[in-house]
Amino acid sequence: MSSREQELPFVPAELNRDVIGAEAVGVRGRISDPTPLPRYRDAAGEDVDFPPVDNGLDYLVSVVDGLERDEYGERPGPRKLKYAVLHLQAAAEVLLKARLEIEHWTLVTENITNKKVSREKFEKGEFTSITPEEAVRRIREIVGEEISKEEAAGLDKLTKRRNALQHYRLTTTYEEIESLTAEVLVFLMRFLHESLLPRLTPAEHDRIKDDLTYVTGGTIRIQRYVTERMEQIRPALKGKDECIVQCPRCAQDAVLVTGNGGHRAAEAAKCLFCRTTWTADALATDYVLYHLAGFFQDDVPPCPTCHRNRPVVRYVVRGTEMNAPRDSDRSPYDSVTFCFACARPAAEAPAAPAHPA
Template identity: 50%
Template sequence: MTVNPYERRLKMEERTEASKFGPSSRDPAGSGTPLAFPPIDNGLDYLVMVVDHLAPEHGEKPGPRQLKYVVLHLQAAAEVLLKARLEQEHWSLVAEKITERRFSRAKFEKGDFTSITPGEAVRRIRDIVGFEITAAEEKSLDTLAKTRNALQHYGLTETYESVEALTAKVLDFLIRFLYEALYPDVQALAAAGDDVLQDLEYISAGANRMHTYITERLERIGPSLEGLAARTVQCPRCFHNTLVVEHNRASDPHLTPRCRFCHVEWLPFALAYEYAVIHNSGMATGDVPTCSGCGSSRAVAREVIRVCDLPPNPEDDGPLPEFHSFGSVDFCFECAAPVTAPAPEG
């Protein structure tokens, strides 16, 4: 079934009696138009907007303003859908302080409570609901939440490629979550109706277009990475194994960590910090060794997996399935070398 995006949008507006183009025809003044978006419908609509902005069937790449809304809508969708599943389990699971004496169902229905963080929602989905969320999926969701927070407070500094790569991974998880956790059987999907089925197909088609572009781009840049495996690691923004610690210019004596896929660049110490945060490889500064090659300690990250540490034929170039299942080294992003202990004196 092919879904026309314009027809899909009209159906959504009919379903909610509201229009993004202005007041409903049923309420010309707009004064009584209901804002009727149940949680799952709300989450699906956010995802449709993500696809509209980032993976249109025809059109140019989105500009900075559209990328901003991709991040905001995607994070909103993830949070809404995770909490919708928790509410199905029990309404109180969405609240931060379940045991607070003044908390009640009446306050919950009025929205008069403090909701849980996205990270806590992931934990409760996994530990209380019992739905499996892999380490790679949790990493993508965590990165999305941090990107959204940075956008709100400091502005968006991501590239189109990094946003698209992260979006494709989060969409993959949310599509699986929708089918397996929110609509786990044929009866549930049938009860949801044609509108939900069309939304799911529209979102899946957009995710497929992203993956097609990503695959083609990885194939194009593959030859440029040959011979650089010892100084190439997984990028903490797009999660592809395409981040190379290299000279920005031949005349520049300093090395610059730069991702060949998403074009994001770091100062060495900033990458060491971000790598540790994203990969949870330890942040205790007293535990970070000093590089014997350049004397740096703040540009060193623990347990770094380089491309040369990976199996000869990895199945894909996406997030590593289990970080600690591969060999790793303490790595200096200042000089692009494993950290070795200083030679003993005397």
């Protein structure tokens, strides 16, 4: 690891989120320091305590470790793939049932009308649980949340592969496992962010944040996952090149800058790949820190529209430049001075005096 990578700080704590360390290389950036380590669970003598969401994320920690290529670029072997399948199916089942428990604990039990079912036995784990297929049905039809036919089919296929491994044998190709695990990982990350995380308490969020950050970083290093996820978000990015920049967190060209009400807006920009959100000022700070390393930003003029200079950054490369045809007057080496609060280029010419940043 270079001295630059060792010294690179995380985004300041006041931004209230964890990020993946990245080192600036030109204007494009790259991931250099992977992620914070997952929550340490193996201290000698500690009690076993895995609540449902913690449990599911802990399985996913194992999954991303198993699917990642090694330092030489070699893909994982059969044993790692075996446990990736087993643990990914376990993660899916636990997280689906965690959502049902949030709705009502009886939805996790097989026969709700059975007189032997009680909350006390449920808390002890002394009950017959529903199948993964039934969990999907109840989430759709009772909770009322969407799981597409394609997502349900992927979960069902994964369950069948897990059953073959658990009870007898499994013979298949690396490519089939790579494709299936990436498909289910994409679903689970969506499910986590849309169905589970918004319903957790602050204490629960704090307990899982390191594991969640680690898993998010791990998925970025699984190329098939990146391909699947980028294909999924492509329609939302289409036609918006002028407001798309590279993410300081995951290094994908997937941050959609909307401004959404100016510099005070809580979600002025969002990475559609890793789902990180920023205020305009926070994204400007991140972009300079991770893509430009503070390069020539001391005397940036204020934006002529919002009259502030804090959300303005020089040398921003947008989708317009990244995806420019070879015969056009723009190229991936071009850049603009961009205001993240107004979601548009800011003129370099002097404008009205800046408000205090």
